[in-house]
Amino acid sequence: MNPDLELSQFDYELPQELIAQSPAAQRTESRLLHLDSRAELHDRQFADLPQLLKPNDLLVFNNTRVIKARLRGQKESGGKVEVLIERIIGANTALAHVKASKSPKPGSKLLMADTFSVSVRGRQGELFELEFPERVLDLLDKYGATPLPPYIEHAADQDDDERYQTVYATEPGAVAAPTAGLHFDQAMLAQLSAMGIAQAFVTLHVGAGTFQPVRTQKLSEHIMHAERYSVPPETVAQIMATRAAGGRVVAVGTTSVRALESAAPHVQHGGVIEGDTRLFITPGYRYQWVDALLTNFHLPQSTLLMLVSALAGIEPIRRAYAHAVQSRYRFFSYGDAMFIESATQP
Missing domain, CATH: 3.40.1780.10 (QueA-like)
Known part of the structure; x- marks a missing residue:
C-alpha cells in the first residue's frame, strides 16, 4: 500500500x-x-x-x-436491545452487534421478539457470541428483519x-x-x-x-x-x-x-x-x-x-x-x- x-x-x-x-x-x-x-x-x-x-x-x-439478521427484544432488566447478526459460526451460535443502553454481560439472556431467549456467551472484540435455542437460520427466517443499510430510512418491508x-x-x-x-x-x-x-x-x-x-x-x-x-x-x-x-x-x-x-x-x-x-x-x-x-x-x-x-x-x-x-x-x-x-x- x-x-x-x-x-x-x-x-x-x-x-x-x-x-x-x-x-x-x-x-x-x-x-x-x-x-x-x-x-x-x-x-x-x-x-x-x-x-x-x-x-x-x-x-x-x-x-x-x-439473512434476516436484525432482531429486536429486551434484556432481563427490561431494557430494549437490538441485535444485528454479523456471522453465523455454528448451527445454534452466532456473532452479533448488540445495541443497548448498557452492554449485556456474559451469562445473561436476551428475550427476542417476545418469543425466545438467547444466551450471551461472551465477547470477541466488538461482537457478542450468542447461543440460540434452535438453528439460528430458522429463527431468523421466522422472527428476523431484513437488515437494510443505515442510510435507508424506512423499516424493511416485504x-x-x-x-x-x-x-x-x-x-x-x-x-x-x-x-x-x-x-x-x-x-x-x-x-x-x-x-x-x-x-x-x-x-x-x-x-x-x-x-x-x-x-x-x-x-x-x-x-x-x-x-x-x-x-x-x-x-x-x-x-x-x-x-x-x-x-x-x-x-x-x-x-x-x-x-x-x-x-x-x-x-x-x-x-x-x-x-x-x-x-x-x-x-x-x-x-x-x-x-x-x-x-x-x-x-x-x-x-x-x-x-x-x-x-x-x-x-x-x-x-x-x-x-x-x-x-x-x-x-x-x-x-x-x-x-x-x-x-x-x-
Whole structure:
C-alpha cells in the first residue's frame, strides 16, 4: 500500500436527496455510468450492459444470500436491545452487534421478539457470541428483519425482502446485499448467456463492517474488517479459460472483487479456495484477476471507493462521481450502477 494515501483524497459532496431510498420499479431500469478504459464517461441505461460486453467475457457474481439478521427484544432488566447478526459460526451460535443502553454481560439472556431467549456467551472484540435455542437460520427466517443499510430510512418491508436480494442468491450468510447484482433479472441473465457471455460464481458473506467508516487519516493505519469467502475450482477454471481466450474477467460488485483477488494468490491450491479475507485494496494495488467491474456508487471516504479508485485511478473516479452528482444519479445500495473498465485491461 502507498503509505502516503490519506482519507481526505476519497471524499466528495453528496446531496442527501440523491441517496436512493427504494429501488427502481424494475431491476434493470437503473441508469449506468460507463467509465471506459480511456477514462471517458458515457451516460447509459443498465439495459445497455450487454452492448458493453464481449462474447469471451466472464461475469463473476457473488451468490451470497442476505439473512434476516436484525432482531429486536429486551434484556432481563427490561431494557430494549437490538441485535444485528454479523456471522453465523455454528448451527445454534452466532456473532452479533448488540445495541443497548448498557452492554449485556456474559451469562445473561436476551428475550427476542417476545418469543425466545438467547444466551450471551461472551465477547470477541466488538461482537457478542450468542447461543440460540434452535438453528439460528430458522429463527431468523421466522422472527428476523431484513437488515437494510443505515442510510435507508424506512423499516424493511416485504418489498425489501425481495428487492434487497439478488435473483441468484443461494448461499445464506450475508447481512448486507452485494448490491451491484440487484440490477439483474432472470431475463437479463438469459440474454447474456445467449450472447455467449459466461457466468461464474463466488461466495463472500458481506458483513456489517462494510458500512463502518475509516477512522484513520493515513490509510496504512486502517484495519480492514474480515469477511468469509469461497471460490470453487470451476470458477478458477473459467477464469483461466477466459484469460486464455483473450476475454475479460468482469466482477459484479466489489464483494466479487474481494473474493477473486483474495483467492488469486492461492490458485495452485487445487480445491475450493476459502477463508477469511481482510484484503484492503487501495490505489497502487495491482489487480490479478479482475479486468472490469460493475458496481454501485459508494459512500464518501469508504474502503469501497478506494477499491474502485485502485481499478480506474483516483482522478477518473473523482471526475466520475462529480459527474454522477451533477447528473443526479441515484446513490448507494438501491441506486444506479457504474461499469468501470481498467486502463490496463487486456
